[in-house]
Amino acid sequence: xxxxxxxxxxxxxxxxxxxxxxxxxxxxxxxxxxxxxxxxxxxxxxxxxxxxxxxxxxxxxxxxxxxxxxxxxxxxxxxxxxxxxxxxxxxxxxxxxxxxxxxxxxxxxxxxxxxxxxxxxxxxxxxxxxxxxxxxxxxxxxxxxxxxxxxxxxxxxxxxxxxxxxxxxxxxxxxxxxxxxxxxxxxxxxxxxxxxxxxxxxxxxxxxxxxxxx
Numbered sequence: 328x329x330x331x332x333x334x335x336x337x338x339x340x341x342x343x344x345x346x347x348x349x350x351x352x353x354x355x356x357x358x359x360x361x362x363x364x365x366x367x368x369x370x371x372x373x374x375x376x377x378x379x380x381x382x383x384x385x386x387x388x389x390x391x392x393x394x395x396x397x398x399x400x401x402x403x404x405x406x407x408x409x410x411x412x413x414x415x416x417x418x419x420x421x422x423x424x425x426x427x428x429x430x431x432x433x434x435x436x437x438x439x440x441x442x443x444x445x446x447x448x449x450x451x452x453x454x455x456x457x458x459x460x461x462x463x464x465x466x467x468x469x470x471x472x473x474x475x476x477x478x479x480x481x482x483x484x485x486x487x488x489x490x491x492x493x494x495x496x497x498x499x500x501x502x503x504x505x506x507x508x509x510x511x512x513x514x515x516x517x518x519x520x521x522x523x524x525x526x527x528x529x530x531x532x533x534x535x536x537x538x539x540x541x
Contacts, residue, residue: 350404350420351381360538379406391504394431400424415451430469440465455479471503491517
């Protein structure tokens with residue numbers, strides 16, 4: 328009986344990581360993800376070496392008035408802190424990357440680029456809040472910050488082997504491309520190892536995200 332309880336606990340923690348799309352998942356896990364809006368895209372191929380460290384490749388695109396700035400990065404994520412409550416979990420991650428940028432938003436050019444940031448979240452089976460910040464820079468060429476915050480809820484505690492649905496609201500602020508905060512209501516779905524999101528901002532920008540764990 329005790330062994331069954333331990334197994335269920337491990338399964339719950341693994342499934343929870345999958346459902347809420349953390350920067351680091353279980354050791355040996357692989358993630359392919361694509362987050363897309365007209366103003367930006369974020370595509371990743373990540374591998375979690377352990378339950379605290381993940382590395383991989385990351386491509387970003389930022390668009391303003393028809394001009395694109397693109398970054399190709401080697402990325403490293405670290406789970407710095409995790410708190411496990413009776414029916415909830417909190418996490419804090421450090422994010423970093425190094426690579427090259429092809430810039431058009433500020434000064435045109437191609438040069439080395441760096442990314443730093445953090446992500447933190449708190450979740451239960453039916454509630455979710457998260458905050459993340461990225462800072463992208465290339466000396467004398469490019470500097471851009473992006474902050475995202477989310478709140479969400481699931482209407483029921485759906486079993487892990489069934490389709491799970493979350494209702495969320497995202498607030499995003501990128502002062503170098505837009506001086507106002509963009510609000511995006513969205514739906515998140517998760518089934519087995521596939522997570523997808525669809526939404527539309529209050530100004531009419533569509534959102535389409537996909538994440539697959541294997």
